[in-house]
Amino acid sequence: MRALSSTFLKRLGAVVTHSTRSMSQSTAIPKKQRRVRDHAYDNYMEVEKKTRRVLKFQSLILAQPSHSLPISRLETLARRAGLTRRDPAGAFLLKFPHVFEIFEHPVQRILFCRLTRHALLQIHQERDALFAQxxxxxxxxxxxxxxxxxxxxxxxxxxxxxxxxxxxxxxxxxxxxxxxxxxxxxxxxxxxxxxxxxxxxxxGLRTCAIEEVRERVYRFKGGDAEDVRFSFLIDFPPGFKIGKYFRIATWKWQRLPYWSPYEDVSGYDLRSIEAQKRMEKRAVATIHELLSLTVEKKITLERIAHFRMAMNLPKRLKDFLLQHQGIFYVSTRGNHGKLHTVFLREAYRKGELIEPNELYLARRRLAELVLLSPRKAKVDRELVGYRRSRFEDELGPVTRAYVEDPCEDFKGEDGAGQCSDAEDDLSSDVGSDVDLEDEGDDCVDEGVDLV
Known part of the structure; x- marks a missing residue:
């Protein structure tokens, strides 16, 4: 009887232990989640993909002393830089008549290209905004x-x-x-x-951006100070499935204390489970602060990887960010899914920055020129004249010294013409472990009530 009772108690203890472990695992935020697409951010990146290519052609033209270039020579330079894929360079310029201007040289009688007056004004505006800030x-x-x-x-x-x-x-x-x-x-x-x-x-520089956001939320909405003390603004993308246990796990995670990204943690014992949980939340705060320091509240995942060792970030950054889709959004649009852009969700609304700055507005001005329809361009159907207006003569040559390298951000698109000192090369000791596998098939389209 005693043996039977002891056996029963062991089985009962095993069942209780198994239930406790299952409950603890179910109330933890899942390590792997399906990436749910947010079309507002993906559309933003579709426009930036076109803008990025336009900037490369602009840099090739502005690198010339006369700020003009024969179409044949532009074709050669673009091919060496890996910018031309299917369409020739001349056909690409014709897609954006508000940015590029094709004309016939009065002496050489060959086709040249240059930037339009609106494009030069945009460059001048961006240059002034860059140095002003x-x-x-x-x-x-x-x-x-x-x-x-x-x-x-x-x-x-x-x-x-x-x-x-x-x-x-x-x-x-x-x-x-x-x-x-x-x-x-x-x-x-x-x-x-x-x-x-x-x-x-x-x-005075140790104050994080999320701390200022918490103070504004507390003053505006009020509520329990303990709930707001360590919380982040969470806004899940449309169609994100959130269940009962996930909601409980998120509530527990919001109340979990953590060390500030500006705090030195070298003197702490990080071997305990509680310390590891705090370090994981500290990594979220570090990436949040890094995105807050950027001009457009976004940065590529490959660039974050360069700071991984210096800032104690997790090894598999993409999976870690997908674990917190309510705070960050990872877009794979651009460069055939090989470019990952991380957005700070709380800084955007409907694909636009909530608090824009002058540099952001100047860069978006180029996107507006790119999106303008070619039919609305006031240019001659055949060729435009070589003579510039008096306003353009007064403007003078505008250099674009801060345009990025023509080969940057086009790795993997074409094998030809990649620069040897490409800055997105992740073969370094910091960024070599970034998972760049595209998860475009994991899109979830079902709607769900998040209330």
Missing amino acids: IPRAVTRLRKLLLMSNDRRLRLEHVRIARSALGLPDDFEFSVVLRHPQYFRLIDAEVTRNKYIEVVEVDP
């Missing part, structure tokens, strides 16, 4: 360095993300060297790499 870019760079473990980052990694951070091409001289009270350039003893190091830690 350099003080804010200095603050963004200082906060970025404070999030790293050693308060320093590789110069090459910052250079790769310069466009997203609103830094000019010559930021090493115009930003870093011109502000010695904030930054210091050092050379590594072993790897021979240059690093940007923060000179003095300012406690």
Whole structure:
């Protein structure tokens, strides 16, 4: 009888243990989730895909002393840079008559191409906006360095993300060297790499963007301060399935304390399960802060991977971001699914930035020129004249020194013409473990009530 009772108690204990483990696993946020598409962000990237190619052709034209180029030579340069795939360069320019202008040279009697007056004005506007916000870019760079473990980052990694951070091409001289009270350039003893190091830690820069958002939400909506203290703004995409246990797991995760991205965690014991959970939520806060420091509140996943080791980010970044689809959105549109763009969902509404800045508006102006219908272009059906207007003569040559490298962001599209110093090469020690598998087949179209 005692043996029977002991056996029964063991079985009962096993059942209770199994139920407890099942409940604990079911109330945890699933590690792998199906990616649900949000068409507002995907449409945004479809427009940017066209804009990115237009920028490459613009850089080829503006690299010439006369800011004009024969169509035949443009075809050769575009083919070397890997920009032409199916259509020739001349046919591509004709798709965007508000940006490019094709004319017949009065002396050589061959077809040339140049930028239109509206495109030159957009370049001038973007250049002015870029240099006007350099003080804010200095603050963004200082906060970025404070999030790293050693308060320093590789110069090459910052250079790769310069466009997203609103830094000019010559930021090493115009930003870093011109502000010695904030930054210091050092050379590594072993790897021979240059690093940007923060000179003095300012406690006023340790405030995260999510903390300011929490304060606004608390003042506007009120509620329990304990619920808002460690929470993030969550907005799941349309069609995202959320069940009972997932809702409970999300509620528990929102109340979980974590260390700030600007806090030094080297002195903590991170071997416990509680510490690992805090570090996972700290990684969410770090990526949230990194996106908040960008101009357009978005950045490619490949660029985030360069900061993975320096900021204690997870190894499989894509799966980690898909685990938090209510905070981030990963779009695979552009470059045949090989380019992953991470958006901060709370910063966008219906595919537009909620709080735009001048640099963002200047870049969107180019997208407006790209989207204008060719039928609305006031140009001659055959050719346009060579003579420019007086306004264009007064404007003078506008250089685009901050246009990115013509080969950048086109890796994998065509094998021809890829640059040897391509900045999106993920074969480095930081970005080699990024999962770039396209999950376009995981789209979920069923609607669900999130209330």
